[in-house]
Amino acid sequence: MWESTGSAVRALGALPSLAAAGTLVWAVARPRAAVRQRLGRLARPTTVCAALSLITSFALPDSGLGSGWKLAEAAFLLVLLAVITRWSPPRELGPALPLAALAVTLWPLPLVAGESFLESVGIATFWLLPVAAAVAAGAYPRRQEARRRSAVAEARSAQRLQLSRDLHDFVAHDISGIVVQAQAARFVAATDLSQAMLALERIEKAGLSALAAMDRTVEMLRGPEAAATEPLPDVSQLEALIENFTSAGATEACLDLPPVVTEMLSREAGTAAYRIVVEALTNVRRHAPDASRATVAFVPTATTVELRVTNDSGARTGPARRRASRGGLGLPALTEHAQALGGTLSAGPYGDGGWRLTAVLPATRHG
Template sequence: MTAALAAGTTSAQALALGALPIAAALCASAVPLARGRLDRLATPAAICATLSLATAFGYPATGVRTAPAWKLAEAALLLVLLAAVVRWSPWREARIVAPLTAVATAAWPFPLVDGPFLERTGAAAFWLLPAVAAAAAGAYPRRVELRRRAAVTEARRAQRLQLSRDLHDFVAHDISGIVVQAQAARFVAATDPAQAVLALERIEKAGLNALESMDRTVEMLHGPARSPAAALPGLDHLPSLVDEFTAAGGIDAELRLPPETAEALSREAGAAAYRIVVEALTNVRRHAPAATLVRITLTPTPASVELQVSNDAPGTPRVPLPRRRATRGGLGLPALTEHAEALGGTLTAGPHGAGGWRLTATLPRTTAPASAPAPVPAHAQEPQQ
């Protein structure tokens, strides 16, 4: 009778110890699962793993051995929690709870195997394989999600950079022209009202150009209806750009554009050339307002088209400009250098002559230069009658 009672008590204790980790984990998981917070399963996993290790290795002290069926159920629950923790939990929690859960999953057969230590260790090592598989099952979708987020972040960054470059290259050019025209109109308004009216007309045109540039940028942000190169002006807009720059006063500009240049460059390369000229003229207007002449030359070569924009040494400005607040270097030249290199070309800038500045860019041509027909060999010519 006493032996039967002791056996019943031992069975009840074994049942309680076997159900304790599972019950505790399910209770701790109830609230996060009800709220859909799968990122809060690290705590239930840690509780289940800790209790599983305690019941597994507490046999020598308690004398109560948990039934293998309960330990197998614990292992299954631990594998599910391990995959969930690796998939959704914050990394600072997952890097602590995931190894603990994996150890608990692998260690559950250790006290149940009746054999030498090496045999028990082998059984535990075997159960590391399901733990590794569960961790991999949770890590793969997490890595895919992280890569997706990184791609979205990089796309947004590229979009912001494109927006800032467009605003810097085009809007800043038009705004600098507006400032120069406004200053000229202020100085000639009292003595020559007709010139002031012309300056106001040029201010209006520059403002419309700035609005057009902003509309083009917004259109590019709304969707890929057109390619960026197709939306931007190209080589055919260079003459009007140079005329507007010269009409703004203060600095004269000369353009040398051979007719075959437009056929030698692709649409994207032509848009890049236009952007480079805009940036160069803007820099001359902002940083060398005392220059008197800017030369813009495009020279086709057998393999590329060379673009040079140079200004002479500063002289006496026709219209005195106010001193500008010191600012950091703009994004223009570094961004244009990257753009030219992406197209397979180069871009350099530096001092030129006695105090001047020169920008040189090479853009690969898409069409071979026209060449004279090859002479017919003498032995291939028809004999004269």
């Protein structure tokens, strides 16, 4: 009878080790594709194994298995600690981590029950070191993967934002030109066929420009190398932009661009200046279609280049109309871009019902 009782005690004492070893075997003895999924489901089995270890350590200190068996049990728990720290969902780590750490830390104490309190504390503290190492072994790759995922998410968000800005800044400008030309062609088609044909030619040109901008956006989706093959327009192309704007509507636009400005602005600042002019002229076309004149002027200073886009009042424009109009990605995004370059951007009423946009961009070379 005593022999059978001793066998039962030994079996109970071996149960935590067998459970921990069986848990590990259950997780890895599967096709490789399913291993990671099973490793992420070990938090609850680890909690059970740790609870069994604590119970048997203190309820059955004399199981007859010896310290070697308990040492193997602690080793299995340390492996489980590292695995669940690496793979388990955060919501399941709450009970599993502290319980498994407690089981590994306290397993030697029943074996040294006659020692002093300070010695027991020292032994438990010593076993905290492998616990910390196991948690660190799982936490480091987990943190690295989290940082990688965050970096990928931020890169995708930045790319989506850049694509939306490109579509707004360039395609919206061309489409607004198409709308203006279509309206003009509708009014003159019955009386002046030649003017209608000119309007159709301008619609075709604006449509091709919009398609080119969309092609550039698609190239950006293929990767930075593909996007870099066609540089974005800068201040050197403003003259053609102003000519197209003037020919597309009733508003006459003029450009004051001193030659030194092209040399003073970096490539990025020049691209930002082009975008700002596009957005300003698009807003003139949308919100002040009856404005008679729009002026784009660059004023170089010692350390900056000031860009001013001004339009006079039209029959249907004014500060109230501007404030009531729907906003878009343009001015807020361009303001952030200008600030990122070290400059500023502001816009507001000017003169008698007119509007002015002012941007100050840093110069890479003194004028």
